[in-house]
Amino acid sequence: MNRQSSFNRSYPSLRSGFHTKFRRTWAIWFLLIIHAVVVLAGFVAPYSFETQERGHPYAPPTRLHFVDCTGSFHFRPFVYVTKSAENALNDYQPDCSQRAGIEFFSQGDSYTILGMFSSTRHLFGVQAPANLFLMGTDGFGRDQFSRLLYGGQVSLFAGFVAAAFSAITGLLLGGIAGMYGGRLDDAAMRFAEVFITIPWFYLLIAVRAFLPLQISPVVAFLLVVSVIGIVGWSRPARLVRGVILSARERNFVLAAKGFGASNAYLLRRHLIPLTFSVLLTQMAVLIPQFILAEVILSFLGLGIGEPFPSWGNMLAQAQQYHVLVSYWWMLLPGLAPVPVFLAYHSLAETLQERIKSNI
Amino acid sequence: MRLKRSLLLCAAALLPLLAGAQAIAQEDLLRTTSEPGIRGGKLVIAQRSEPRTLNPVVAIDQNALGINARLQADLIHINRATQKTEPALAKSWTTSKDGTVFTLKLRRGLRFSDGQPFDADDVLFSFQMYLDEKVHSSQRDLLIISGKPTKVEKLDPYTVKFTFPSPYSAAERVFDGLAILPRHLLEKDYQEGKIGQAWTLNTAPEKIAGLGAFRLKQVVPGDRVVLERNPYYWKIDSKGQRLPYLDELTFIVVPTQDAQVIRFQAGDSQIISSLSADNYATLEAEQKTMHFKMYDAGPGLEYNFLMFNLNSDTERRLPEVARKQKWFRDVRFRQAVSAAIDRASIVRLVYRNRAAALATHVSPGNKAWFNSSVPVPARSLPHARELLKAAGFSWKSDNTLIDSTGQPVEFTILVGSSNTQRGQIATLVQDDLKAVGISAHVVPMEIRSATDRVLNTHDYDAIVMGLVSGDADPTPDMNVLISSGQTHLWHLGEKAPATPWEAELDQLMQKQLGAMNYQQRKNLYDRVQEILAQELPMIYLASPNILVGAQENLGNFHPAIIEQYTFWNAEELFWHPPAGK
Numbered sequence: 001m002n003r004q005s006s007f008n009r010s011y012p013s014l015r016s017g018f019h020t021k022f023r024r025t026w027a028i029w030f031l032l033i034i035h036a037v038v039v040l041a042g043f044v045a046p047y048s049f050e051t052q053e054r055g056h057p058y059a060p061p062t063r064l065h066f067v068d069c070t071g072s073f074h075f076r077p078f079v080y081v082t083k084s085a086e087n088a089l090n091d092y093q094p095d096c097s098q099r100a101g102i103e104f105f106s107q108g109d110s111y112t113i114l115g116m117f118s119s120t121r122h123l124f125g126v127q128a129p130a131n132l133f134l135m136g137t138d139g140f141g142r143d144q145f146s147r148l149l150y151g152g153q154v155s156l157f158a159g160f161v162a163a164a165f166s167a168i169t170g171l172l173l174g175g176i177a178g179m180y181g182g183r184l185d186d187a188a189m190r191f192a193e194v195f196i197t198i199p200w201f202y203l204l205i206a207v208r209a210f211l212p213l214q215i216s217p218v219v220a221f222l223l224v225v226s227v228i229g230i231v232g233w234s235r236p237a238r239l240v241r242g243v244i245l246s247a248r249e250r251n252f253v254l255a256a257k258g259f260g261a262s263n264a265y266l267l268r269r270h271l272i273p274l275t276f277s278v279l280l281t282q283m284a285v286l287i288p289q290f291i292l293a294e295v296i297l298s299f300l301g302l303g304i305g306e307p308f309p310s311w312g313n314m315l316a317q318a319q320q321y322h323v324l325v326s327y328w329w330m331l332l333p334g335l336a337p338v339p340v341f342l343a344y345h346s347l348a349e350t351l352q353e354r355i356k357s358n359i
Numbered sequence: 360m361r362l363k364r365s366l367l368l369c370a371a372a373l374l375p376l377l378a379g380a381q382a383i384a385q386e387d388l389l390r391t392t393s394e395p396g397i398r399g400g401k402l403v404i405a406q407r408s409e410p411r412t413l414n415p416v417v418a419i420d421q422n423a424l425g426i427n428a429r430l431q432a433d434l435i436h437i438n439r440a441t442q443k444t445e446p447a448l449a450k451s452w453t454t455s456k457d458g459t460v461f462t463l464k465l466r467r468g469l470r471f472s473d474g475q476p477f478d479a480d481d482v483l484f485s486f487q488m489y490l491d492e493k494v495h496s497s498q499r500d501l502l503i504i505s506g507k508p509t510k511v512e513k514l515d516p517y518t519v520k521f522t523f524p525s526p527y528s529a530a531e532r533v534f535d536g537l538a539i540l541p542r543h544l545l546e547k548d549y550q551e552g553k554i555g556q557a558w559t560l561n562t563a564p565e566k567i568a569g570l571g572a573f574r575l576k577q578v579v580p581g582d583r584v585v586l587e588r589n590p591y592y593w594k595i596d597s598k599g600q601r602l603p604y605l606d607e608l609t610f611i612v613v614p615t616q617d618a619q620v621i622r623f624q625a626g627d628s629q630i631i632s633s634l635s636a637d638n639y640a641t642l643e644a645e646q647k648t649m650h651f652k653m654y655d656a657g658p659g660l661e662y663n664f665l666m667f668n669l670n671s672d673t674e675r676r677l678p679e680v681a682r683k684q685k686w687f688r689d690v691r692f693r694q695a696v697s698a699a700i701d702r703a704s705i706v707r708l709v710y711r712n713r714a715a716a717l718a719t720h721v722s723p724g725n726k727a728w729f730n731s732s733v734p735v736p737a738r739s740l741p742h743a744r745e746l747l748k749a750a751g752f753s754w755k756s757d758n759t760l761i762d763s764t765g766q767p768v769e770f771t772i773l774v775g776s777s778n779t780q781r782g783q784i785a786t787l788v789q790d791d792l793k794a795v796g797i798s799a800h801v802v803p804m805e806i807r808s809a810t811d812r813v814l815n816t817h818d819y820d821a822i823v824m825g826l827v828s829g830d831a832d833p834t835p836d837m838n839v840l841i842s843s844g845q846t847h848l849w850h851l852g853e854k855a856p857a858t859p860w861e862a863e864l865d866q867l868m869q870k871q872l873g874a875m876n877y878q879q880r881k882n883l884y885d886r887v888q889e890i891l892a893q894e895l896p897m898i899y900l901a902s903p904n905i906l907v908g909a910q911e912n913l914g915n916f917h918p919a920i921i922e923q924y925t926f927w928n929a930e931e932l933f934w935h936p937p938a939g940k
Binding site for chain 1: 616617620621635637638640641701704707708709769770771773779782783785786787789790800801802803818819820
């Protein structure tokens with residue numbers, strides 16, 4: 001009977017095992033690459049996030065050519081210098097007499113990576129007066145692609161840091177509540193419920209009003225992260241508490257307790273490790289939610305301020321009607337989070353399946 | 360016998376017409392010179408929000424002023440197209456030699472929209488309310504000169520005398536917008552001290568009357584205000600046809616400009632005004648296929664500027680602001696900032712070339728008062744650096760500007776978060792200033808909080824904001840320009856002029872107020888503009904064009920640069936029949 005049921009279970013798990021492994025692998029690799037590119041934004045982006053090409057407002061994505069105006073083929077992709085007509089601001093026409101090949105490791109705006117390495121070399125670019133706007137420009141002539149990469153530094157890491165903060169706080173408070181129970185448990189859980197009911201949007205407006213006018217982007221980033229994180233810890237805390245409540249009745253915990261293990265020891269040695277998989281899954285769910293929270297906050301003008309980009313404040317420009325109908329490339333920051341969310345959700349799903357199989 | 364009976368019948372049929380003709384003959388009607396139109400039809404106009412009140416005595420919001428101007432009429436009116444005064448309820452007037460006494464002859468035989476007659480008692484009653492301190496009417500300021508009220512007397516039922524305490528050059532223009540209200544409807548409220556609560560949106564339409572081209576038909580709170588044709592209106596066209604032509608004028612509430620554009624495209628509204636250059640460009644591309652016409656009326660009376668906090672009450676309360684004010688008070692610093700700003704980029708990128716770069720608060724759209732000899736500063740970084748150097752500033756190796764004590768020059772620029780264009784201006788200014796080593800931080804803020812900081816707490820470094828002159832005449836700018844003005848924004852509450860140039864501004868503005876000759880006034884105002892361009896209490900940036908649109912078959916549509924840009928002549932608007940009919 002047992003053998004039969006284990007066979008029935010093992011066949012689908014063999015098949016889904018491959019899918020799960022594939023899904024987990026691509027999700028992890030994709031997320032690693034995306035985060036690496038975003039960290040290295042200064043190098044990967046052809047321009048600085050604040051460089052204004054005032055002669056090119058709302059320029060569409062630059063066309064890469066292999067065939068020139070005379071019909072000749074070139075192995076090296078190139079772009080034409082574009083100019084707008086005097087009276088038609090956004091009608092950019094290529095100048096066939098001036099072309100510039102794509103260069104790798106080209107010289108450009110200076111940048112610093114992780115506050116440590118400064119350079120002026122970029123992964124790719126073109127020589128002025130040509131421009132390489134892979135995703136077009138905004139109303140000030142700033143390269144959308146470069147801003148999207150720099151914006152990811154804020155949006156992705158705000159989500160990640162806030163989720164980590166929530167998970168750690170949730171682990172501590174949920175662990176204590178689950179382990180000690182009684183009034184401590186009641187107090188912690190009611191406290192968590194208060195946080196769930198806080199209207200965080202108004203909280204952020206209130207916090208912003210108390211801060212001085214001039215706050216650095218780092219402070220603004222920390223503000224966004226801490227507000228999102230503080231408000232978001234209660235859900236993981238409830239989850240952790242649940243896991244610990246059930247785990248503390250299990251035989252090996254009771255045995256350890258019988259041998260005189262202290263509560264702190266039980267928590268550290270036996271109970272908290274059991275919550276890791278739940279927490280990881282929870283983080284994989286929370287990160288996209290928190291990225292979205294940052295996007296919404298910046299969209300509403302409460303996050304990172306100009307000229308620093310985030311996916312949210314970039315998308316905020318697209319809420320204007322004329323931008324919506326005239327410049328489709330301004331909507332690309334809205335699409336950027338989609339593959340990231342998919343990867344995180346996929347990761348969360350595989351982690352969940354792994355937990356189930358372990359149980 | 361039969362013939363006699365027919366003649367009698369004809370006479371009976373003609374009698375009312377003849378009686379009507381007699382009534383018209385008794386009325387002092389105003390004949391307009393605009394294109395004669397066709398009676399009938401409806402017009403829908405979108406507004407950002409509903410009017411707060413329909414009471415002209417206490418109304419201050421633009422939406423209420425726009426609707427009230429259709430319901431009510433004034434004695435002397437400013438023609439928005441010519442920017443000159445013209446007779447309205449006052450048929451003619453004379454001025455005393457010293458310019459203090461105005462004697463106005465009123466039109467006879469006019470009726471309010473409820474059919475009750477109008478005479479000098481209504482004028483006296485209306486001005487009594489405007490001048491009453493307890494009523495808190497915003498129009499009171501216009502009628503108080505050097506702290507003394509204007510005297511209003513009735514000489515006969517159709518003659519009124521206004522005596523101003525001192526010569527008042529803009530006296531004729533003051534009458535524009537001062538609605539003459541029906542004594543028979545409002546006297547009771549006024550005597551009971553409830554005039555402020557009269558004529559709200561909940562008042563029954565039949566209890567509201569005026570001498571305007573339309574009368575109130577219906578109010579749907581939060582949605583629309585519907586006006587209907589006033590059959591007693593006192594204007595006729597060149598063919599003798601009584602105005603207005605339209606049967607109905609509806610104001611709908613559409614809170615954002617983007618939504619207004621969509622409603623206009625959908626045909627829900629037939630007029631759109633105060634468009635941003637971007638939305639104008641979007642609509643302009645569609646005008647032929649969508650059968651509307653877009654109009655660029657040129658630079659309006661709005662001026663946008665960067666202003667530094669020059670208030671003197673910050674020393675103890677706000678030490679950080681006070682520290683920076685040492686830079687701001689140095690005219691060379693302000694001039695350097697002005698020289699570093701690329702106004703041409705603001706005009707091109709923010710307003711798509713549909714704006715004028717400014718040297719002072721007077722835009723080139725104000726043709727009568729614009730001083731063309733004051734040049735608009737072109738961007739010059741070397742000049743900016745020279746000025747900063749002369750003011751004791753220097754640069755670190757990384758191009759950071761530092762003051763004489765070694766402090767980096769860093770400040771915040773406030774900007775109202777709801778105004779996209781001003782936000783863009785602030786971002787461009789921030790980038791321009793970086794080129795001379797100044798680190799400016801743009802702080803978007805909800806407009807009421809930003810205004811509170813400017814007017815009350817004075818807790819700000821600099822702000823990008825805009826003001827709209829109410830009239831082309833210099834007098835409404837007195838409040839901003841003279842040191843004791845309530846909106847002397849850069850330094851509020853000055854007991855005496857803080858600087859010699861502010862003292863000179865005070866003198867010049869007071870002089871122009873009393874000068875009765877245009878050229879004399881113009882010379883004085885030219886000098887005012889020269890001082891402002893030199894001293895830069897506000898760094899004037901750009902004046903956007905008035906961009907509007909209307910359905911192409913709307914007749915007599917003549918957009919103006921003074922409020923209400925598109926429907927100031929609503930009584931003359933009419934619908935051309937569709938082509939082919």
